[in-house]
């Protein structure tokens with residue numbers, strides 16, 4: 373893992389990025405990930421996916437295409453699913469990031485995670501963290517789901533193992549449980 | 553991706569003029585070697601990062617427009633129309649009640665382009681200014697005419713996704729699906745230059761055919777910020793729609809798309825018509841013959857069929873894309889009938 377702790381002499385300049393140009397070398401910045409504030413020292417070109425995986429060791433977020441076209445890297449930005457490979461870490465600012473590691477409460481899984489297990493909605497698992505993040509965001513915003521809502525919310529996710537039908541079943545179930 | 557300097561101004565006055573070049577100009581070279589001295593604007597960054605990751609663009613600096621609050625607002629305009637800030641995201645547009653009730657074609661296209669994750673970040677301004685998807689253009693190994701090279705690889709190559717109209721020297725299709733709908737709705741752009749100078753230009757006039765300039769898709773000048781998209785108030789009797797055909801049922805760019813806007817006298821004849829074809833030409837293509845055929849008529853299935861046929865007048869398919877003709881004809885007919893029947 374890279375050393376990303378902030379050198380003391382730079383800590384006070386952390387807000388400098390707001391106005392004047394910073395970089396191209398490493399820049400101090402703060403990322404709020406899963407309700408923990410992290411100080412990083414990284415180049416402006418670092419994507420959020422790279423910062424999460426390489427600097428913070430949060431490797432649950434997967435990188436498939438690195439071009440916004442597979443959704444494996446889906447995380448929440450202020451509660452909304454985005455592609456972490458197509459966002460620069462420096463562009464996140466004070467917005468809150470939630471990753472797959474932040475979904476469970478201790479040992480208690482998020483209902484979507486439990487439903488994925490119950491419905492065997494996982495094969496190789498590479499696309500799964502991203503799919504779970506999209507599905508969990510959907511369930512938070514709309515507890516009374518239809519199959520069309522689920523298809524729309526997961527339309528950006530490529531799964532080469534063909535788990536989508538099991539994901540649909542898992543989500544319908546999770547929504548039934550939430551309603552009762 | 554190259555390393556770059558980063559700044560994030562908080563207002564338009566601070567940002568205007570800071571970019572030293574346009575992305576189009578920064579990608580032109582004689583030799584195929586990347587220029588590394590330009591400073592460019594970024595909104596959502598979806599197209600910009602794609603170009604940089606592919607090694608097609610290597611700016612010295614990026615000026616982030618995403619922290620400028622004024623650019624992210626949808627507001628009622630003085631003329632009764634709507635003013636859409638350039639940073640309004642596709643997701644915001646799709647969810648906006650005013651856009652959905654008054655400018656259905658735009659709500660449709662914003663809600664159906666790309667994936668939910670991309671729509672959350674992609675801005676309407678960046679969408680209009682994204683660079684072509686032509687795979688030779690997107691390939692570092694093909695120094696094509698649009699990047700300052702000698703040739704267009706599409707005419708003798710894999711041109712199944714290329715243009716069927718107006719491919720004079722370059723056969724790319726305009727990449728913005730939103731542009732199809734916005735041209736049909738008569739959109740104008742407000743552009744702000746250094747020192748706050750503003751100009752307003754029709755979206756249709758803003759886009760350039762390859763015969764005018766093969767190296768840029770539009771008339772943006774270096775340092776100029778697209779600040780707003782202006783939609784004139786639609787007549788209360790007018791309606792619009794946007795429909796598209798993908799190669800598969802997925803989030804990829806469509807192989808053909810159509811926007812139709814019609815103003816119809818209650819229970820009577822069509823007073824004004826816009827029929828625009830996307831993924832058909834290097835700019836959103838206005839099907840003038842189809843429009844002429846609709847105006848003055850009470851539109852039924854026969855009129856719609858005739859207009860759809862007329863929409864392909866002047867088409868010149870390439871070696872591998874004649875399949876687009878019947879698709880466009882069907883889309884135009886369906887779009888016209890959907891508008892007339894109100895659904």
Ligand SMILES: Cc1cc2nc3c(=O)[nH]c(=O)nc-3n(C[C@H](O)[C@H](O)[C@H](O)COP(=O)(O)OP(=O)(O)OC[C@H]3O[C@@H](n4cnc5c(N)ncnc54)[C@H](O)[C@@H]3O)c2cc1C
Pocket residue numbers: 439440441575576592593594595596597598599600601617638639664665666667670673674675676677678679680681682683727728729730776777778779803804805806
């Ligand atoms: C998987 C996938 C599917 C997609 N499908 C579609 C689709 O079906 N239809 C479609 O139309 N698009 C599609 N896109 C493209 C996507 O919508 C665009 O890349 C996006 O809208 C660009 O907006 P942005 O805000 O990210 O722009 P950026 O990448 O930030 O900017 C794009 C360009 O505009 C310039 N720019 C941006 N804002 C301004 C401004 N205010 N003033 C001056 N210059 C500015 C930048 O310098 C840059 O050259 C898809 C993308 C992906 C990844």
Ligand code: SF4
Pocket residue numbers: 684686687688689696697698699703704705706707721722723724
């Ligand atoms: S169609 Fe245009 S962008 Fe594509 S190879 Fe030809 S010149 Fe380049």
Ligand code: FES
Pocket residue numbers: 434435436437438439440441442443444445446455456457458
């Ligand atoms: S890795 Fe980000 S969308 Fe594919």
Ligand code: FES
Pocket residue numbers: 494495496497498499500530531532533534535
């Ligand atoms: S489970 Fe293997 S890619 Fe989806």
